[in-house]
Amino acid sequence: MSAVWPREFSNLDAIILGAGACGLMCAVQAGYLGKRVLLLEKNAKPGAKILISGGGRCNYTNMFSSHQNFISENEHFSKSAFAQWTVQDTISFFETYGIYGQEKTLGQLFPTTNNAKDIVKVFTDLCDDFGQQIICNAEVLQVKNNENGFELSVKDLSTEKTHTISAPKVIVATGGLPIPKMGATDFALRLARQFNLKLTQTAPALVPLTVTGKDHEWYEQLSGTSIFSRVSNEKISFEENILFTHWGLSGPAILQISSYWRPGEKLEIDLFPENSIIDLIEEERTQSGKKLLASFLEKFYSRKFVDALRKYLPIDKNLASLTKNDLENIEELIHRFTVKPAGDKGYDKAEVMRGGIDTNELSSKTLECKKIPGLFFGGECVDVTGWLGGYNFQWAWASGYVIAQNI
Structure with missing residues (x-):
């Protein structure tokens, strides 16, 4: 050389x-x-x-x-x-x-x-x-x-x-x-x-995605939280970790799907892809109905993430008290969490x-x-x-x- x-x-x-x-x-x-x-x-x-x-x-x-x-x-x-x-x-x-x-x-x-x-x-x-x-x-x-x-x-x-x-x-x-x-x-x-x-x-491509507007603070507070998920759009899905960041979402699954994502599209995220969260709740509450939903969820997620779910779910209720509507909301959020990215982090952060x-x-x-x-x-x-x-x-x-x- x-x-x-x-x-x-x-x-x-x-x-x-x-x-x-x-x-x-x-x-x-x-x-x-x-x-x-x-x-x-x-x-x-x-x-x-x-x-x-x-x-x-x-x-x-x-x-x-x-x-x-x-x-x-x-x-x-x-x-x-x-x-x-x-x-x-x-x-x-x-x-x-x-x-x-x-x-x-x-x-x-x-x-x-x-x-x-x-x-x-x-x-x-x-x-x-x-x-x-x-x-x-x-x-x-x-x-x-x-x-x-x-x-x-x-x-x-x-x-x-x-x-x-x-x-x-x-x-x-x-x-x-x-x-x-x-x-x-x-x-x-x-x-x-x-x-x-x-x-x-x-x-x-292979680039982190940004979230702005009214949801930005919620993502920002979760910065550093990683969750194994299935991320999907109409074209394809990937099962790997997602990573919450102070600007939105990253992690392998997000980077993968970013190559198929187009501005204006929504992404659907299954935050518990390997099992049904409702089936596990039903099973748990037959044995321990007094357990709080927060305590139950902390078996699968970090305390930081569970605390953040307070905005959307009745995490201070015990399992026995959860209504049909509560269960539907839990299923919707955990298995069909939806995000509409504002954009991506550009060529500075893109891998390709x-x-x-x-x-x-x-x-x-x-x-x-x-x-x-x-x-x-x-x-x-x-x-x-x-x-x-x-x-x-x-x-x-x-x-x-x-x-x-x-x-």
């Missing part, structure tokens, strides 16, 4: 824009095939989002990953890439270089070392071995296509000098809009527009971007642009958005592999 600009780059097979998951995998796979590529990275180091993923531990794939775990205007588009590079390919690749996986929640694989730096090191070491240069602090200012391929104008951010580099092919793996403080930009989208490529609507380069513009088999031969798009900037838990990495590895086979 180098942060130093050589006097010239010659005999390049391709230039890769972005040394993230997709770009790094593409460079390494190109190296296996004897192809020489140059990676340009705007950040000071490669793999910035890899390093922060999974709390710095990097859930690098998901054992259950398939095209069904991805959102796209064309739900079939990713099938080809996932057939060419499977989850087992990812597992085997990392095991070859000493990274073994440990399964956590719902198929997520983390390295046994629990250190994302080890994932990045695999790629940077291999790039060194293959002679694939990574130039950091490199901002691409312009991409032009000509009869020989592409000519790039690139600024060295450490010296402010501008360089011109040419290659027959260009791979755009610059990611999406989330986490701008880590260097995320709309570069891929701007480039697509420059070449008159269609885009699907973009939005933050939904939407991007319209898949109709790309070959599903090669990820090459149909209109602009030699121009490829991979990773997050394409309209393929995965669930939470390693799925988006699997798409990044797969798309990087596919592109490398075709440059």
